Amino acid sequence: MMQNKSMAIAGGMTAPVGKAGKKGGKWLYAVSYQWSLLHLLMGFLLGRAVIFQELSPFAIPFFAVMYFLKKNRLLLVMFSVMAGSAMQSISIASANFLGMAMVLVILSLLEKGRRIELNYAPLVSFLAVLLSNMAVDYIMNQLTWHTLFMNGVAAVLGLILTLIFVQAIPIVTTKRSQQHLQTEEIICLIILLASVMTGTVGWIVQDVSVDNVLARYLVLLFAAVGGGTVGAAVGVVTGLVLSLANIDAVYQISLLAFSGLLAGLLREGRKVMVALGLLIGSAILTIYVGEQREILQSSLETFAAVLFFLITPRFVLDKIATFIPGTEENAFSQQQYLRKVRDVTAGKMEQFAQLFTKLSETFAGPDLAKPDEALQKDYFLSEVTKTTCQRCWKKDQCWSRDFDNTYEALTQMVHAMKQEGGVNLNEMPKEWLRKCVKQDRVLSSMEQEYMRWQTQLHLKQQIAESRRLVAEQLAGVSRVMQNFAQEIQKEGIHLHVQEQQILSALEGVGLSIRNVDIVNLEEGKVDIEITQPSCQGRDECSKIIAPLLTDILGEKITVKNKNCQAFEDGLCHMCLGSAQDFEIDTGVAGAAKGGQLLSGDCFKIMEFGSGKMALAISDGMGNGERAYVESSSTLELLQQLLESGMEETLSIKSVNTVLSLRSPDEIFATVDLALIDQHTGQAKFIKTGSTPSFIKRGKEVISISANNLPIGIIDDIDVDVVSCQLKPGDLLIMMTDGIYEAPRVENKNLWMKRKISELKTNDPQEVADCLLELVIRHHYGEIHDDMTVMVAKIDHYMLPWATIPVPNAPKIDRPRYVS
Incomplete structure (x- = not known):
């Protein structure tokens, strides 16, 4: 009971506190953002800032920029500028107001x-x-050549300051979507802050100059987050601007620059070491150039700046660091921004994939529904009787008095027509023949309506098939886009450490490497780009660099691509990656019908980046140029679809759809496709109207065939995929019908297997030449059809050079890729 009462009292006490906190937060938000307190403070100090003891070029450029940034707060900004200017002199306030x-x-x-x-x-x-x-000078009768010159200087400074404020003020007052500053933007920001500090010149608290304290505090902030380079640059710019306001403080340039450099060099020691660096730097230069009173005053100013720096929250430094290039915070913010862009892009791709999936489901939804059989029959009979029975004088006798028998008789006639394609009087029901006075007319109308109904049914089936094909292709496109979105969502990892380790290892053996860029370090998918001075054709990339990387990474590395031509800078660029477990050597032989130059057979050997190789042969209908165009366009389209990532079965169906819709003529082409994974040796065979393929494994010959029609004949084809595990030493032999059908024997398959087993060579090109020569000799030198044979030999991949061990090679840590 007491506990509940105490909790109620505590709740009653904390409620007003919470309300007060919320009110305070709203008031702070209103003051900071709605009233633009930061802009007003900047306007006040810039209005008070004076350089060369008589010029005030800061206020008017600030007001001009604020016209574009905060147009709804111009009166408040003008009031703050006038309040600061009035603290200097009436003439400065008048000039700023008029400007x-x-x-x-x-x-x-x-x-x-x-x-x-x-x-x-x-x-x-x-x-x-x-x-x-x-x-103002004219009104005050002070217009002289000196004042004209100084006014010109002030105008030029005003122009330059406007350009600076345009870049710097949004950095301070607006939220940036991409938190990254260029070097020019950082300099503009420092000039803006130093210009604002100029407004505090002359403010002294217990012999301590406020402007000097703020200048050193600013140097401490940037040195702590940006290092020695940024600290020295901030010190130089800040000291230069402040020295324009007080010519006696010229030595502040060297003091702030040297102090900022020391403070930045000690940034790894956190706040205390940064503050110590500033103390040491300022003490050295103050003792060197100052008197005893100046040493004491400078020390007090430095201690005050250090005190403010030490009590500054850590999140302030982290926020500043996000804008400074080269810092960990900036790299993290850039990574977050890139991740956001990547996620947005992947999200858009997912939306498009879902759209295509939905379209696919729509097309593949309920087919053009097959109507109810009874309803279909009634509709058919109604169309037949519309022009016959409806105009007959015996209509009432047949349909009103004897509806069931008449309806049954016509129904039997419809069934007979469906089964036999037509009817005659001898097969008609006797009762109907006895009653009907328009027999010939009814039969003629029924046959006409039946032909029209068959045509409509065929069109509906074609539409249904087309819808199904479109649905399949849309689903395939959706899967490709989903896979692409997943690739985009893979989190990129900066591999600077691994790049430096590889660079150091290669330089350690005497190579002169300019640059190492790691694209991918995943096992089995290594992709590294290296740049070095031209080796003058010594092939160092294959003989030295690849063997060295093989030892460093612990897996077989080979040269994927290289460019050894001498550029203007004399550099050699190379791309190295993971070597596959199997290599494929190919050979092709062919001849055109009648010894002509142009054959209707085409072939392609395609390699994909994922370690897959595709071997394809296409035989166009007929011979000559037209057959060549059909077969070559078929393989070109197939290659584009496979390279885009579409599944092989859907790629074949898409090619079939294009060929069947492209021309109303009967144009078709056979496709014999073999997809081989060079990492596993697994092979997939897709045959559309093509002849069998053969695998020669020692003395054994294995036949691979599938019963598929050539593409382009019908709108829809069933694609059968035959899988087979290839082994080292296997010979894969693919051929067109000009080779397979040429022998005048009954069992062509057995004859071809016997001839292949009798071959004495395993060289792919020699095997292809032997088979082509064998068939031509079989026909006594005559070539009755286009002939093409492609042979591929599968074997273990052997590195051309032995691995070169690297002494004391670093252990390369492979990062895990997270999707």
């Missing part, structure tokens, strides 16, 4: 004329600064 009024008028007129662009802002700032300062 901002000019900017407002000019840009408003341009906006009304629809000619306003951000590119006009620098020129408008130049004119506003020049004219406003000249007007």
